[in-house]
Amino acid sequence: MAAADRTPVKEGVRIALLCVCWYTVSSGGNVVNKIILNGFPYPVTVSLFHIFSIVIFLPPLLRAWGVPKTEVPGRYYRWYIIPLAFGKYFASVSAHFSIWKVPVSYAHTVKATMPIWVVLLSRIIMKEKQTTKVYMSLVPIIGGVLLATVTELSFDMSGLISALAATLCFSLQNIFSKKVLRDTRIHHLRLLNTLGFNAVMFMLPTWILVDLSSFLVDGDVAAMSNWTGTLLLLLVSGFCNFAQNVIAFSVLNLVSPLSYAVANATKRIMVISISLLMLRNPVNSSNVMGMMTAIVGVFLYNKAKYDANQEAKKKLLPVSTQDMGVFDHIGGDKPQPNGSVPFTQGSDALYGRSNVLTDHFQYSRQAYTLNYGANQYVV
Numbered sequence: 001m002a003a004a005d006r007t008p009v010k011e012g013v014r015i016a017l018l019c020v021c022w023y024t025v026s027s028g029g030n031v032v033n034k035i036i037l038n039g040f041p042y043p044v045t046v047s048l049f050h051i052f053s054i055v056i057f058l059p060p061l062l063r064a065w066g067v068p069k070t071e072v073p074g075r076y077y078r079w080y081i082i083p084l085a086f087g088k089y090f091a092s093v094s095a096h097f098s099i100w101k102v103p104v105s106y107a108h109t110v111k112a113t114m115p116i117w118v119v120l121l122s123r124i125i126m127k128e129k130q131t132t133k134v135y136m137s138l139v140p141i142i143g144g145v146l147l148a149t150v151t152e153l154s155f156d157m158s159g160l161i162s163a164l165a166a167t168l169c170f171s172l173q174n175i176f177s178k179k180v181l182r183d184t185r186i187h188h189l190r191l192l193n194t195l196g197f198n199a200v201m202f203m204l205p206t207w208i209l210v211d212l213s214s215f216l217v218d219g220d221v222a223a224m225s226n227w228t229g230t231l232l233l234l235l236v237s238g239f240c241n242f243a244q245n246v247i248a249f250s251v252l253n254l255v256s257p258l259s260y261a262v263a264n265a266t267k268r269i270m271v272i273s274i275s276l277l278m279l280r281n282p283v284n285s286s287n288v289m290g291m292m293t294a295i296v297g298v299f300l301y302n303k304a305k306y307d308a309n310q311e312a313k314k315k316l317l318p319v320s321t322q323d324m325g326v327f328d329h330i331g332g333d334k335p336q337p338n339g340s341v342p343f344t345q346g347s348d349a350l351y352g353r354s355n356v357l358t359d360h361f362q363y364s365r366q367a368y369t370l371n372y373g374a375n376q377y378v379v
Contacts, residue, residue, distance in 0.1 A: 015254050022247040023267050027274040029240030030104045032233055033096065034279055040230050042211045043096035044203075046237060050092055051203050053238035054196030054245070061246065062189060070186040072194070080180050084173055085198030091169035092199075093206070094162045101159030102152070104275035105283065105291060108268055109148045110163035112141055112294040115301040117171035125175060131308045137300040144294030151287040189249060261302030268295055 036046060072081060098107045116138050122128040149160065181188060252260050272291055276283060 011254070015251065018247055018251050018254070019263055019266075022244065022251060022263070023270045025240045025243045025247065026267055027271045029237055029244060030099070030108070030271050031275055031278050032237045032240065033099050034104050034275070036230060036233050036237060037096065037100040039226075041100055042214070043100050044093055044207050044211045046096045046234065047089070047092040048203050048207050049234045049238035050241040051089070051196055051199050053242040054192065055200060057239070057242045058189065058193045058196065058246075062193060065189075067187050067190055070184060070190060072180075072184055072186060076180060076184060080176055081194060081198060084176055084180070085195045086202055087169045087173045088195050089199040089202040089206075091166045091173065092203075094166035094169065098159045098163035098166060101156040101162065103154050103281040104279065105272040105281065106148060106152050106154070107159070107163050108271050108275075109145060109291045109294050110160065111167050111170075112268065112298050113145055113164070114167050114171055114174075115298060116141060117168050118174055121171055121175055131304065131311075133304040134301065134308060137297060137304045140293050140297030140300065142297075144290045144292070144297055147290030148287055148294065149290075151284060151290060153282045153284070153287070189246075192245065261299060261306065265295055265299040265302070268298070 033046060037043060095107070095111075098110070119130055119134065119138065123130075149155065177188075177191060180186065180191060186194075248264075251263060255263070269292070272295075275281075
């Protein structure tokens, strides 16, 4: 059934169910990761299962949904795809190392600093300036993370550094994947699949040198009393990571960027709350206040970015016959074989499309027509 044929009530229920699934797999995945790493301290192995989950589960889904293939130029492989794949590998290992060393709640609070890195790196790399509201929204993020850090009862410096390193890598991925998506017009799930396959090239040698050698020399796996249970948890962790990526993409294609930002901030609150409830790591009121302040700052940042994009959109609205000609030119593109209509390079700016940050990948709200044909699925 096409999205236009659904009633508002059915659409609302569908979005609500997807959000519940999103919060469940995200919270459950983080709790499972912590349980695994508490008894099986090998973050590279956990990261390996996450990368393999993309490589194994995503290609059949791309075929089922009819996501078009896009040829990426060779220079993009050298200058963007390979570095992005390395960033995905390094960010995944760093993120799991931080979860091993510090509580899940604190690791996610540190990850709330991503807007700070994005603003800073965008200014340095892309020469992109932000509005005053965007800069002001960073203040509660900084204050909240600092408060959570100084009051964290299970603080570990290596855990903080690895969490910051992972967040920095995710921020760089967001900036450069946005450029690849804009320049090549590749579908974001197709790009995620490409990055997953290339990240395996970095992940496997690291796993062999770090974890496999430890297994063979120290005999850690043989000494484990419940290695089958650990293997099952690793599979669950990998599937949760894959499902979280796909559900986040589905939600984004059903709601506005601002609604997605609210849902994403709520998801982070749920992850922190459920991890505190289930893992019972010690916290105090000041620590919780710092976490919540940082999350509120993330929401304010997304709201400020949304408002800035809306202002840019108003400035680019057609005001003359010549301006309308630009829109006619955009709409006059020839349909592709799959029935969708490509957009020119300038269409994102004209329509004021925004990009929303997630924990694992940059999902760009592009104008891909999901209902390609009778044999296609609507996400």
